[in-house]
Each structure stands twice: as C-alpha cells, then as structure tokens.
Amino acid sequence: MTQVKAPEPQTVIELIGVKKRYQLGRSSIEVLHGIDLKVSKGEFVVIMGPSGSGKSTLMNIIGCLDRVSEGTYLLAGEDVSSKTPVQLATVRNRKIGFVFQNYNLLPRLTAVENAELPLVYRGIGPAARRRKAIEQLTKMGLAARVHHKPSEMSGGEQQRVAIARALVGDPEILLADEPTGNLDSKVGAQIMSILVRLNDAGMTIVMVTHDPEIALYGKRIVRLKDGLLVGDEPVQHRRTPPDEHEGANAEGAQPRVQAGLAEGGEAVPA
Amino acid sequence: MNMREYVAVAWRALIGNKMRAFLTMLGVIIGVGCVIGLVSVGEGTRAQVSAQIQGLGSDLVMIMPAPGRGIRLKIEDAEDLKQRAPELSRVMPTSSFSMQVKYGTQTKDTTVQAVTQDFPDLRNFYPERGKFFTAEDVAARRKVCLIGKTVADELFGNTNPVGKDIVIMGQSFTVLGVMESKGTALGTNPDDTVLVPITTGMQLTRSRYIQSITAQIKPGYDAKATTDHITAIFEQKFRRSDQVRVFSQEELLNTVNQVTRTMSIMLGAIAGISLLVGGIGIMNIMLVSVTERTREIGIRKAIGARERDIMTQFLIESVILSAGGGLLGILLGMGLSQILARVAGWPSVVTVGSVLMAVGFSVAVGVFFGIYPASKAARQDPIAALRYE
Incomplete structure (x- = not known):
C-alpha cells in the first residue's frame, strides 16, 4: 500500500496575476500587465528582456522593495502583497538576499561591516554577527580582505562582499540584478561560478541579465516583453562554471574561491 | 539595533567628515557658550547684590523724603x-x-x-x-x-x-x-x-x-x-x-532680584537666538547629508532597515552634533565667564541650572531641527534611492 511519491518541490515564489501601475500626474502607466510566475526551491531562474520590458519592476516586486498594484505575491507561502512597509522591511531582511550590478556597498564600512549589515538590522549582537560575516567572507575567499574598505578592493572582490552580505542572513532566495554588468567577462564568470555553486548547494536564485552568455548559467530562462511573460523554458545547454584557477587568476587576489565554498569555511581572522 | 549601535553608526558618519561636523557644531558651541557666559554674569551680579543687601540686614526699613516735595x-x-x-x-x-x-x-x-x-x-x-x-x-x-x-x-x-x-x-x-x-x-x-x-x-x-x-x-x-x-x-x-518714601530692604532685595533676573533672561534670550541659528545650521547640513547619502539609505532599506531605523540613525547624528556642540559650548561659556570675571571684574557664577538648561536646549535643538531631515531620509523610496548616483 505504500506508495513512494516524488517529493513535491517547495514553491518559494508565486506571482498570481501581478500588475504594477505607476501614477504619473493624473495618468497612470501600467508596467506589468498580469504576471504569473512560480519559482520552486533550488531553481536558478534568469529573467531576460529588453530595457523597458518591466524586468526591473518585476525584480523590485519579487525583492519586496515595491508592492503589487493588483494580484498576489506569495513568498515562501506567505502573502506579502498586503504587508505594511515595516513588515516588508522584515521580509527583505530575513528572506531575501540582494546582489546588485554596482555592488551597493557602503563606502565608509569595511568588508566585514558591510557583510554583517543585515544582521545588524535583525538585532543580532556584534560578536555573533561578526563571526557569521567573517564566515561568509571566508567562503567567498576574502578572509584576508575583511578589514578593507570597498575603495581598496577590485570590482570582483566588492561583488563577492556583496554576495557575502546577501547570504549572511540565510535568505530563502538570492536576487541578482545584472551581477556581472560592471565586471569584465573573466571576473564575471568567476562571480557566476559562485552563484552556480550556491545554487548547487540548494539556494534559489533569480537573476536579471541582458547578456545571453551569462543567462546560460541558469537553469530556466523567463522572457519578459512589454510587461508580459513571453517565454519560459529550461536552459538546454547549460554552461558550466569556469575552472577555479581560471577565475582566480583573473582576480589575482584569492585563488581559493570554490575551495573555500567547498570547505564550508573556517573563519580566518585577517 | 540598540542605542549604543545607533550612536556608533552616527559617530562614524560624523567622524568621516570632521571639518564639516565641527563647523556645524560651531553655531551651537557659540550659542551655548554665550548662554552660559552671559547668564553666569547675570547670576553673579544678582548673587552679589543680594548678598550685599542681605549683609546690611534684611529686616531694615529706609525712610527718606520724597524728592521735590520740600519735606x-x-x-x-x-x-x-x-x-x-x-x-x-x-x-x-x-x-x-x-x-x-x-x-x-x-x-x-x-x-x-x-x-x-x-x-x-x-x-x-x-x-x-x-x-x-x-x-x-x-x-x-x-x-x-x-x-x-x-x-x-x-x-x-x-x-x-x-x-x-x-x-x-x-x-x-x-x-x-x-x-x-x-x-x-x-x-x-x-x-x-x-x-x-x-x-x-x-x-x-x-x-x-x-x-x-x-x-x-x-x-x-x-x-x-x-x-x-x-x-x-x-x-x-x-x-x-x-511726602516720604518708605522701602524695606526686603522690597529692595526683591526689586534687585527682579531686575537682575530680567537681565539674565534677556541675555539668555539673545544667546538663545544664536542657538537657534546653530540649529538651523544643523538642519541645513543634515539635509545635505541626507541627499548625499541617498544611496546609503537605499542600501540600508533594501537589506531590511525600517523607516524607524533610518530615522533614528539620522536623528542621533543631529543630536550628537547639537549635544556635542552644547558640551563644548559649556566649556567655552565657563572660560568666557572666567575671563569676564578676571578681566572685566564682573562677578560671574556658572550655575548648574544654566548648564542643564544649555544641555537641554541644545539636545532639543538637535531633535527639533533633526526631525525634518531624518524623516526625509526615512521616507526615501528604496528603489529610487538605490538608483541614485
């Protein structure tokens, strides 16, 4: 009588008929005309589309930076479309990790101070959050750079600090908005290899890019045009991340990116 | 995030721009210094005059002919x-x-x-x-x-x-x-x-x-x-x-106290105006600072800072500016009162009351003039703030 069922993949993101309108004076502009999207745990979804297609707006909604005008958004089973700004701040803090094109690190803070920032707003004590931040930075191969400021680091290093910051609070999803947009192709590939490894370890990733090469690192590509979903298919010939040395040599700083990831990272005080 | 951490964050932001922080505080420093210095002279005068009158005996009555009556x-x-x-x-x-x-x-x-x-x-x-x-x-x-x-x-x-x-x-x-x-x-x-x-x-x-x-x-x-x-x-x-004027020492004492108190209040009010100007300076700089740090606000909001967190952060910055200015101003005022006492020979007494008042006022100035910039910071739209260059 026992029937072994394949475990139903857990839905992390569920958008149902999501519309977004912006009020411009008296007229309103509808940017998203009703999006239905489901992302399950462990997926690596790439959102593509020309500029003006609404992909940034969609990212902002998924990231709880913006609210839907119409429709429902369920994040890890929780309806976030009706939450107050304060509740949304908590959702962003606990369930979402952001990686931006321009890294968006605070220039006055060191790498570890940047990385621990989400935990600061979660009310975690200085010692505990510092330990976690150093742990994440070590996994990113930045153990020797924890006390450097963004201005003292290369673009690739800054983006790795940003990834450490996004991961430090154990989010449900990682949202990456053109994460390689400001990097040359070698360093970009290195960042992508980090994201792929994270996804392999179970992290759900949603990434926006306009670069078809970069998009091929994902598992599924969703295409957006004029505020509507116009395509949704799995990636047929997925790119494999570059060899660890290849990525590292481009950076020339920390040759143990993937190794650090694999080891699970002992905090190495700098 | 507890108060100590808010203060630490605000402190770092101010330290990052020491000259600006100092110049911003200068208005409050001068304002509070003047309040303390001038009120201390007023208080000193009052204390001296009343001590003198009391020294004569406070139960005395003076009777003298009214001027111009021929009596x-x-x-x-x-x-x-x-x-x-x-x-x-x-x-x-x-x-x-x-x-x-x-x-x-x-x-x-x-x-x-x-x-x-x-x-x-x-x-x-x-x-x-x-x-x-x-x-x-x-x-x-x-x-x-x-x-x-x-x-x-x-x-x-x-x-x-x-x-x-x-x-x-x-x-x-x-x-x-x-x-x-x-x-x-x-x-x-x-x-x-x-x-x-x-x-x-x-x-x-x-x-x-x-x-x-x-x-x-x-x-x-x-x-x-x-x-x-x-x-x-x-x-x-x-x-x-x-035909005669009769006045008791007690009345005289009251009159003198009243006059010198009025003097203290007026001196304090004039100094208070400079405190107000200092406060406007703080507001001005905080508004500039909020604009400059639009991106920072956006980043903090994106990773989970609530409006209250941003508000508190900026408010504490302006309070540190004004309270720091207040403390330095108290030192300046004490120095000023010493100089007035030594050089001009004016009696001066720095009272606990005037120090407390100066601290209270400068903190109040920081809060009052900090609220508008802080709420402006807190209300930044994170999306726009993140895109801000």
Whole structure:
C-alpha cells in the first residue's frame, strides 16, 4: 500500500496575476500587465528582456522593495502583497538576499561591516554577527580582505562582499540584478561560478541579465516583453562554471574561491 | 539595533567628515557658550547684590523724603516714629556727606556717615578694634568717630588709629575704633567711611535736618505691613500723602532680584537666538547629508532597515552634533565667564541650572531641527534611492 511519491518541490515564489501601475500626474502607466510566475526551491531562474520590458519592476516586486498594484505575491507561502512597509522591511531582511550590478556597498564600512549589515538590522549582537560575516567572507575567499574598505578592493572582490552580505542572513532566495554588468567577462564568470555553486548547494536564485552568455548559467530562462511573460523554458545547454584557477587568476587576489565554498569555511581572522 | 549601535553608526558618519561636523557644531558651541557666559554674569551680579543687601540686614526699613516735595526730616521725626511704631526695634536718623579727612599730613576723601549707637546692630557692621560710640556720646555731641578699614589703612598705615585724632572740616575727632572689613561690592566700598554721631555730624554741617531714617523691624512682623504703617504715620504727620518714601530692604532685595533676573533672561534670550541659528545650521547640513547619502539609505532599506531605523540613525547624528556642540559650548561659556570675571571684574557664577538648561536646549535643538531631515531620509523610496548616483 505504500506508495513512494516524488517529493513535491517547495514553491518559494508565486506571482498570481501581478500588475504594477505607476501614477504619473493624473495618468497612470501600467508596467506589468498580469504576471504569473512560480519559482520552486533550488531553481536558478534568469529573467531576460529588453530595457523597458518591466524586468526591473518585476525584480523590485519579487525583492519586496515595491508592492503589487493588483494580484498576489506569495513568498515562501506567505502573502506579502498586503504587508505594511515595516513588515516588508522584515521580509527583505530575513528572506531575501540582494546582489546588485554596482555592488551597493557602503563606502565608509569595511568588508566585514558591510557583510554583517543585515544582521545588524535583525538585532543580532556584534560578536555573533561578526563571526557569521567573517564566515561568509571566508567562503567567498576574502578572509584576508575583511578589514578593507570597498575603495581598496577590485570590482570582483566588492561583488563577492556583496554576495557575502546577501547570504549572511540565510535568505530563502538570492536576487541578482545584472551581477556581472560592471565586471569584465573573466571576473564575471568567476562571480557566476559562485552563484552556480550556491545554487548547487540548494539556494534559489533569480537573476536579471541582458547578456545571453551569462543567462546560460541558469537553469530556466523567463522572457519578459512589454510587461508580459513571453517565454519560459529550461536552459538546454547549460554552461558550466569556469575552472577555479581560471577565475582566480583573473582576480589575482584569492585563488581559493570554490575551495573555500567547498570547505564550508573556517573563519580566518585577517 | 540598540542605542549604543545607533550612536556608533552616527559617530562614524560624523567622524568621516570632521571639518564639516565641527563647523556645524560651531553655531551651537557659540550659542551655548554665550548662554552660559552671559547668564553666569547675570547670576553673579544678582548673587552679589543680594548678598550685599542681605549683609546690611534684611529686616531694615529706609525712610527718606520724597524728592521735590520740600519735606525734610529731623531727629525728632525719628524719635517720634519709634514711639508710634511698636513693630520697630531700632530707629536711627542718618546723614552722609562726602568730605576730606586728615591725619597729620595724610588726607583722604571719604564718606562721612552721621549715625547713632544703633548703627552696628542695624547694619550688622561692627568695630574690629576699639568700641563704637555710645548713646551718651551722641547726646553730648562728642567729637568721636570710627573709621573704616580703607580709611585706617590709608591714613594710618601700620599705626594703631585708636585714640588718635583726625581732622574733619577743621575739627578734631578722636578715633574710637576701626570697623571690620566688608569688602568691595558693586563699585561701592563700605570700608571707605568715617562714622560720627548724628548730632555731631549735624553740628559739623550746620544742618538742622537729617537725610534719612533707618529702622529695624522686630522679628515676626511683616515687612510690607510695617512699611504701610510707617507710610501712614508720615502721611498723618505731614497731612499729605507721598511726602516720604518708605522701602524695606526686603522690597529692595526683591526689586534687585527682579531686575537682575530680567537681565539674565534677556541675555539668555539673545544667546538663545544664536542657538537657534546653530540649529538651523544643523538642519541645513543634515539635509545635505541626507541627499548625499541617498544611496546609503537605499542600501540600508533594501537589506531590511525600517523607516524607524533610518530615522533614528539620522536623528542621533543631529543630536550628537547639537549635544556635542552644547558640551563644548559649556566649556567655552565657563572660560568666557572666567575671563569676564578676571578681566572685566564682573562677578560671574556658572550655575548648574544654566548648564542643564544649555544641555537641554541644545539636545532639543538637535531633535527639533533633526526631525525634518531624518524623516526625509526615512521616507526615501528604496528603489529610487538605490538608483541614485
């Protein structure tokens, strides 16, 4: 009588008929005309589309930076479309990790101070959050750079600090908005290899890019045009991340990116 | 995020731009410094004047002819008053003149006060050496006197003046004693005086009149009721009102306190305006800072900062600016009051009250002028803020 069922993949993101309108004076502009999207745990979804297609707006909604005008958004089973700004701040803090094109690190803070920032707003004590931040930075191969400021680091290093910051609070999803947009192709590939490894370890990733090469690192590509979903298919010939040395040599700083990831990272005080 | 961390974050933001932080604080520093400095001068003056008045005895009543009425007082008026006002314990007729006194070849311009044997108890001012003259000396118009410390020092130097004769208006007076030192206050020197019996003094100036009457109220009697009674007595005597002015030391004390307090408040208000200007400076810089840090606000919001967190962060920054300015201003004000006391000789007292007030006001200024920039920061749209270059 026992029937072994394949475990139903857990839905992390569920958008149902999501519309977004912006009020411009008296007229309103509808940017998203009703999006239905489901992302399950462990997926690596790439959102593509020309500029003006609404992909940034969609990212902002998924990231709880913006609210839907119409429709429902369920994040890890929780309806976030009706939450107050304060509740949304908590959702962003606990369930979402952001990686931006321009890294968006605070220039006055060191790498570890940047990385621990989400935990600061979660009310975690200085010692505990510092330990976690150093742990994440070590996994990113930045153990020797924890006390450097963004201005003292290369673009690739800054983006790795940003990834450490996004991961430090154990989010449900990682949202990456053109994460390689400001990097040359070698360093970009290195960042992508980090994201792929994270996804392999179970992290759900949603990434926006306009670069078809970069998009091929994902598992599924969703295409957006004029505020509507116009395509949704799995990636047929997925790119494999570059060899660890290849990525590292481009950076020339920390040759143990993937190794650090694999080891699970002992905090190495700098 | 607890308060200590908010303060740490705000502190780092300010340290990152030290010059700007200092210049922003300067307005508050100067404002608070002025409040403390000026109020301390006002307070010092008030304390000194009231101490002086109290030193004279706070239960005293002065009676003098109202100016321009043609009324003059005689010794008999004082005696008569003592009969009719049982609430007065001592009544003393007085006159005073500016005169030159001589001892040998030494001369000294001083104030000669013609008083009675009641003077020491009335004024709380006793001889340090020798004895005060008696009722008998007054009645007999004896040419005796007591000299103040300043006069003693200038005329006699190290010689003991008691028993020596000094010359006042060509007449020789025997020095019975030297008064204790009261010290200079408010530009007047109570030690620069010669005391003679009222009768002798009137004879010396060939006057039939006295200048004023000083009386002491018995313990337990109300100053206001007593002065009213005295006024009524003189009204009856001269058959007209407003012929004499009667005022008690207590009233004088109140008046002086009121005047100096008004002065303190005015000085404080002027200084307060500069504090206000300092506050506007803080608001200005905080608004600039919010605009400059739009991206930072966006990042913080994206990773989970609530509006309250951003608001608190910026508010604490402006409070640190104003409170820091306030503390430095207190130091400046204390220095200022010391300088005024030393250089200009103004009495100055830095009171706990004025320090607390300055701190309170500067924190209030920080909160008041910080709220608008902080709420502007807190209300930034994170999406727009993240895109801000």
